[in-house]
Amino acid sequence: MRRFVADLHIHTCLSPCGGLDMAPRAIVAAALNKGLDLIAITDHNTCAMAETVARVANAHGLAFLYGIEFQTAEEVHVLGYFDDAAHCRAAAAEAYSHLPDRRNDPLVFGDQVIVDEDETILVFEPKLLVNSLSLDIEHVFHLIRDHGGLPVPAHVDREAFGIIAQLGFIPDNLQPALVEVAGKTVPCSLGDVAVLRSSDAHSLDEIGQRTTTIVLESISVRELRWAAAGIDGRMILP
């Protein structure tokens, strides 16, 4: 069993709001510099940068978890965590087919670029990624779980794109095993659900600003679910 200081919500240069300096080597260097053991890349409605960051992270002994930050029809942000690149890619492809055909305007939203390890630009993503999928939150939860993933409502206490602001409260039928909280306090209405704290970094200096210490045997969705439930020594430390 190992203790991981984790930041499970990090954007790359592919997210339009993410800085162009959020490239694979720079992200990994910043994470190591902050003493992190585990990171997740969670771009908006895509994971096209994840494998490159994973490769760099693994080469430097930094553990990696695949993720996507989905935006539901209700404008709620939901993180999905996946076991590997294949599951994450399949979930992203399904989400992309439900993303409206609105072009990105880089002057307004920023560039959406896919880069390689050397920061060479490979692709300019044309569709605006920070947009709502035509899937309601229940369908996004299904989509994530259908690909073996773990759905985690993001920054539930935030005014913008948080589930409580958008929907008033967490619908009973969702039953998330984990929620991400941005503030220092936890909303009472959450009850005793397990909480993740992550940076939601869009720039290098934000990486590791909020972290969660998690005890896991290895990096997988099942391990994370077990940590949320406190099963067999896996746990999320307060």
Added chain:
Amino acid sequence: MTLHLSDLCTELALEHWTPTLSLDREVGSALVGDLLSDVLAAAKPGDVWVTVQRHQNVVAVAKVTDLAAVVLARGVRPTEDVIAMAEEQGIVLLSSQEPAFDVCGRMYAVMRGVAR
């Protein structure tokens, strides 16, 4: 002159999705919004709520704030589970093809007796 939900339905040519529920309730005020937390904070009992938010939490929010009805704008249609929940909770669900701006404009005219 008092105005009832049934008058609003006729004047605005709204579609009624919960026909087991009565449209007898008197109405005199309304609000518009898609952020449910904001509606929870601002709604007054008896309000008519215009929204494009179709999540089932709409029904729960309408229930706890004791709204007269929910009007889904711009052609948004409620799903079967939302309709079932609304009928069970006694929440009148209406809809319009028109955008919220036009729905509100017409509703204001009807409620306040302003000439159109």
